[in-house]
Amino acid sequence: MDLKYDVYTITNAEGSGEERKYVRLKQHEAMTASELEATIQQRCTLTKGDVAAVFSELHDIVVSEFSMGRRVYVPQLGYFSLAVNLEMPEDKPDKKITGKELRLRGINFRPVGGLLREIEKRVHFVRSEYTGRSNIYTEEKLWTVLQDFFQENRYLTISLMRMKFGLSRHMAQKWIDHFIAKGLLVKDGTPRSPIYFLNDKTE
Numbered sequence: 001m002d003l004k005y006d007v008y009t010i011t012n013a014e015g016s017g018e019e020r021k022y023v024r025l026k027q028h029e030a031m032t033a034s035e036l037e038a039t040i041q042q043r044c045t046l047t048k049g050d051v052a053a054v055f056s057e058l059h060d061i062v063v064s065e066f067s068m069g070r071r072v073y074v075p076q077l078g079y080f081s082l083a084v085n086l087e088m089p090e091d092k093p094d095k096k097i098t099g100k101e102l103r104l105r106g107i108n109f110r111p112v113g114g115l116l117r118e119i120e121k122r123v124h125f126v127r128s129e130y131t132g133r134s135n136i137y138t139e140e141k142l143w144t145v146l147q148d149f150f151q152e153n154r155y156l157t158i159s160l161m162r163m164k165f166g167l168s169r170h171m172a173q174k175w176i177d178h179f180i181a182k183g184l185l186v187k188d189g190t191p192r193s194p195i196y197f198l199n200d201k202t203e
Contacts, residue, residue, distance in 0.1 A: 002126045035090035078111035141176060143184065147198075156185070156196040 004026045028034050031039075033055070037048040046054075062080070071081040083105045088095060095101070109115075142165070149164060150158065161172035176196055179185040189195035 001123055003123050004126050007127070015045075027090060031111070076112065076115070078109055081110075082106045083108050139178070143179070146179070150198045154197070155188075157194070 005023050006026060007021055033052070035050075036053075037051040040046060040051045041048050050063055066082055066194050071079050073079050085103045085105045087101050087103055088097075088124060088129060091099075103183070145165065146156070152161075156176070158169060158172050158176070161167055162169060165172075167175065176185060179195070184199055185196045186199045187194055187196055
């Protein structure tokens with residue numbers, strides 16, 4: 001199966017002045033619980049209700065085992081274990097660690113030996129035709145192109161911002177919020193379908 005990916009570049013990586021490239025897979029939405037239950041039902045004698053009951057019990061077992069400081073092993077998949085962070089107060093960095101300074105960070109997963117090899121045999125990596133990367137603008141440059149945009153268009157939307165200027169949804173919203181805060185744009189429309197206008201009151 002083809003797995004699509006994007007290539008990103010970090011400038012001035014680690015303060016060295018060099019660029020570092022990294023890859024991010026474009027993954028599809030996760031299978032829902034109902035879809036997983038139906039798929040398992042088709043492959044064995046368990047019903048969807050049986051599968052749902054197993055998952056419910058597995059959840060309770062995982063919570064119980066983690067609470068006792070144990071790892072959890074799921075056959076043919078791998079080991080799950082808790083990950084923690086140490087958060088020392090800024091005013092007392094040398095304070096004695098009592099346990100109150102620990103915070104759960106997440107859950108680690110270590111696959112069984114053959115799992116990755118089995119998956120690797122089935123996948124093929126293909127560069128994505130449509131990228132999620134954003135073009136890089138200075139504030140001055142982006143505002144200049146936005147002014148040109150408003151010469152021919154009455155209003156702006158997130159979708160137009162992304163399409164016209166090659167921005168990700170996150171960066172398009174970030175820039176629009178920035179220009180609203182500076183009083184250069186004003187927001188209108190509805191909460192679900194906001195539109196943005198040039199602020200004619202700016203001097």
